Amino acid sequence: MREFLSAVVVFPTALFSAALVVVVAFWLLVLFGAADHDMFDADAEAAGAGGTGLGGVPITVAVSLLVTLAWFTCLAGSLPLRGSGLSGVPYAAAACGVLLAAVFIAWTVTVRLVRVLAKLFPDEPGPSRQDFVGQTCTIRTGRVDGRFGQAEVTARDGSTAVVQVRQAAHEDHSALALGATGLLYAYDEDGEFFWVAPFSPFGELPGIGSPAAA
Secondary structure (H helix, E strand, O other): OHHHHHHHHOOOHHHHHHHHHHHHHHHHHHHOOOOOOOOOHHHHHHOOHHHHOOOOOOHHHHHHHHHHHHHHHHHHHHHHHHOOOOOHHHHHHHHHHHHHHHHHHHHHHHHHHHHHHHHHOOOOOOOOHHHHOOOEEEEOOOOOOOOOOEEEEEOOOOOEEEEEEEOOOOOOHHHOOOOOEEEEEEEEOOOOEEEEEEOOOOOOOOOOOOHHHO
């Protein structure tokens, strides 16, 4: 154990040990909600990180893999080096060789892992409820008012979903009955429902009330 700890805190492994501490601290912050795993992606894109072979996943994931692999590889090379009996210039030269080899191996393995993991991080953002705003829907309840209502809406990919809908208080609630067509014109994040107004494809759209009026 003493030999292990000694190898961790001396050159060359010490360089990656310090970086590994930062990586672990960052992911602890992510775990407790104090940081986002993709918070550095915009800066990485501006710096052209995609051209390094580490694109396709959040930069924090790629760097974490790189640091962890480099630390492990460097430690694996440092342990036998410390027992080799070398000292002085020969030891320093061998330690630098271990450092360079660790960086090369870690980089090569990380690039390959990133290519595999990139399939888990699609470029296009996932579906969002905001995607339904501006879509028409079919009312699936007997009434829609400021406290109650459901409707079925079709997403752009053809799938359907039943969502909660509400209608402004001053609007004609009788216009949105079972089977009627409505327009989802806003989404309330706090209440997790859509504001809906009657919609007729052959006539003028009735005035849309302000959500605040509900």
